[in-house]
Amino acid sequence: MSLEAYFDFVILPILTISVLLVFIRLFKGPSVVDRVIALDLIITIGIGIITVYSIRQEQEVLLDVAIILALIAFLGTIAFSYYIEKQEDD
Amino acid sequence: MIDIILAILSTIGALSILFASIGVLRMPDFYLRLSVTVKASTLGVGLLLICAAIMFPDDVSVTTKSIAIIFFLFLTAPIAAHMIGKAAYFTGTPLWKGTIVDELKGMYNKETHCLESDPKKAHEDPEAECKQLKDQATD
Numbered sequence: 168m169s170l171e172a173y174f175d176f177v178i179l180p181i182l183t184i185s186v187l188l189v190f191i192r193l194f195k196g197p198s199v200v201d202r203v204i205a206l207d208l209i210i211t212i213g214i215g216i217i218t219v220y221s222i223r224q225e226q227e228v229l230l231d232v233a234i235i236l237a238l239i240a241f242l243g244t245i246a247f248s249y250y251i252e253k254q255e256d257d
Numbered sequence: 258m259i260d261i262i263l264a265i266l267s268t269i270g271a272l273s274i275l276f277a278s279i280g281v282l283r284m285p286d287f288y289l290r291l292s293v294t295v296k297a298s299t300l301g302v303g304l305l306l307i308c309a310a311i312m313f314p315d316d317v318s319v320t321t322k323s324i325a326i327i328f329f330l331f332l333t334a335p336i337a338a339h340m341i342g343k344a345a346y347f348t349g350t351p352l353w354k355g356t357i358v359d360e361l362k363g364m365y366n367k368e369t370h371c372l373e374s375d376p377k378k379a380h381e382d383p384e385a386e387c388k389q390l391k392d393q394a395t396d
Binding site for chain 2: 170173174177178181182184185186188189191192198199200201203204205207208211212214215218219221222225227230231233234237238240241244245247248249251252254
């Protein structure tokens with residue numbers, strides 16, 4: 168099996184199944200914080216998917232998108248936790 | 258040879274991401290989910306990015322970008338996990354029923370959001386020391 172086929176038929180399906188499993192938690196999640204970490208994990212797995220896709224397509228430009236996504240995931244989690252903590256005060 | 262290294266690294270990366278997502282689905286409690294998610298997903302994405310850095314050997318920009326993303330993830334993931342864990346503890350997210358010890362119980366002052374080392378002190382004297390620390394932080 169060549170490396171291209173391995174990326175296409177093993178690595179990408181594993182990552183896709185992971186995103187689907189996390190989506191179940193995003194829908195079920197009993198509290199807001201569960202949903203926040205599920206969203207954070209989805210974006211982190213998205214960075215991995217973008218990386219594998221850029222390896223397969225030989226488009227290294229796509230890694231720029233991964234940098235932006237990492238930034239947005241961090242900022243989103245920080246903002247969510249800040250406002251969840253503030254909400255408790257009122 | 259490089260193909261074998263790439264296959265091994267990407268397999269470990271994808272499997273640890275899969276374990277992270279199974280953990281976030283199956284763990285009984287928010288805090289256990291948090292502890293699974295952060296470590297395993299950071300390891301997995303880091304290994305996949307190392308794969309990308311090996312895959313484009315001629316291009317320095319790809320290596321630089323990969324190292325930048327790995328560094329950023331390693332720097333920010335624990336901070337984000339700490340913040341969201343603290344927010345979850347304040348809002349009273351329930352612990353798992355099998356949890357043996359909760360060392361933070363009663364040590365947070367719910368009014369001022371300050372941490373005391375003595376559980377009694379956190380409630381009898383809520384204002385004095387904690388407010389002083391906060392004023393210093395804002396100055």
